[in-house]
Amino acid sequence: MTPVGLLSIGGAINSTINAGLHLLLRIRSQPYRACSKFFKTLHSGESEKLPVMYQTRDMVIRNSDLLEKKKAAVREAGPCNLQVIADFDGTLTKYWIDGRRGHSSHGLLQQGNPEYDAKREDLYNYYHPLEYSPVIPVEEKVKLMEEWWGKTHGLLIEGGLTLDAIRRSVSCSAIAFRDGVADLFEYLEDKGIPVLIFSAGLADVIEEVFRQKLQRSFKNIKIVSNRMVFDDNGCLVSFRGKTIHVLNKNEHSLDMSAPVHDQLGVMNGLNNENHSVKTRTNVLLLGDHIGDLGMSDGLNYENRIAVGFLNDNIDGSIQSYSEAFDIVYLNDASMGATVDLVTELCSE
Numbered sequence: 105m106t107p108v109g110l111l112s113i114g115g116a117i118n119s120t121i122n123a124g125l126h127l128l129l130r131i132r133s134q135p136y137r138a139c140s141k142f143f144k145t146l147h148s149g150e151s152e153k154l155p156v157m158y159q160t161r162d163m164v165i166r167n168s169d170l171l172e173k174k175k176a177a178v179r180e181a182g183p184c185n186l187q188v189i190a191d192f193d194g195t196l197t198k199y200w201i202d203g204r205r206g207h208s209s210h211g212l213l214q215q216g217n218p219e220y221d222a223k224r225e226d227l228y229n230y231y232h233p234l235e236y237s238p239v240i241p242v243e244e245k246v247k248l249m250e251e252w253w254g255k256t257h258g259l260l261i262e263g264g265l266t267l268d269a270i271r272r273s274v275s276c277s278a279i280a281f282r283d284g285v286a287d288l289f290e291y292l293e294d295k296g297i298p299v300l301i302f303s304a305g306l307a308d309v310i311e312e313v314f315r316q317k318l319q320r321s322f323k324n325i326k327i328v329s330n331r332m333v334f335d336d337n338g339c340l341v342s343f344r345g346k347t348i349h350v351l352n353k354n355e356h357s358l359d360m361s362a363p364v365h366d367q368l369g370v371m372n373g374l375n376n377e378n379h380s381v382k383t384r385t386n387v388l389l390l391g392d393h394i395g396d397l398g399m400s401d402g403l404n405y406e407n408r409i410a411v412g413f414l415n416d417n418i419d420g421s422i423q424s425y426s427e428a429f430d431i432v433y434l435n436d437a438s439m440g441a442t443v444d445l446v447t448e449l450c451s452e
């Protein structure tokens with residue numbers, strides 16, 4: 105890791121002179137322009153000691169001292185105390201594919217019934233702006249998201265979604281794992297570190313993406329997401345458990361979907377997995393949305409290293425992301441640096 109921007113301002117010094125006297129800023133390569141703006145924000149009016157920051161074109165670490173402390177604590181506790189919790193869409197998968205937005209596990213579905221595909225598209229066009237509206241209170245948004253997910257799931261049932269349609273949809277979709285994801289999972293499997301993939305998408309679609317894009321499954325991975333129930337003819341008849349939507353991906357979702365975990369655990373030969381998720385005290389969290397940080401809310405963790413993927417609107421979001429996540433990767437980065445991080449965390 106190359107330090108590109110190093111800020112060190114010691115003590116309580118006057119904010120009018122601090123930049124000139126105590127600011128050491130080294131630029132070893134061309135900084136990402138959005139981050140330059142972020143540096144300026146930090147420089148202005150701050151008189152407290154600032155953390156050491158690292159910045160490259162594809163990465164920002166706002167407080168490297170804190171990150172190093174967390175890494176040391178996780179390394180000390182060993183792999184047996186580490187678990188990984190990851191979002192799926194835009195985190196494990198690429199955000200951009202051939203210059204266009206990649207599909208999400210919900211978005212890729214073509215249920216073989218154009219009328220119902222259009223109805224779900226209409227719902228997206230109506231609710232998606234509401235999800236990001238800055239004026240709707242969160243309680244109201246939660247109700248809207250429940251409404252959206254409920255209606256969408258209803259249309260999938262009513263429109264006769266089949267297992268075959270899921271397979272075809274994934275096969276025709278623009279969805280791809282980030283480079284290095286398979287290496288990450290292999291390494292974690294080798295070390296016996298459980299991975300919880302926590303998604304407001306569709307578990308059955310995510311599993312099909314694993315089958316088609318990675319051509320393998322991993323015994324240490326558990327998918328907690330909305331799970332479908334099919335009849336003997338492979339037609340969707342219902343959803344199992346309570347709905348997980350974009351605003352309730354937290355400890356409640358873990359509890360709500362407990363029966364699903366149990367079943368998956370048995371299927372994967374990891375029927376004590378829920379137990380280990382609750383007792384492993386160090387968490388590596390991967391997400392592409394600040395709301396993804398809620399995925400670890402229900403865990404009594406001692407150390408959490410949060411890795412964020414900032415895929416879009418970098419200028420507008422770099423500050424909030426770098427404050428929320430320990431490491432932020434920009435520009436749809438590969439998973440390679442995360443593999444290096446995990447390797448470091450598991451080193452003796």
Ligand SMILES: [Mg+2]
Nearest residue numbers: 191193194392
């Ligand atoms: Mg996501």
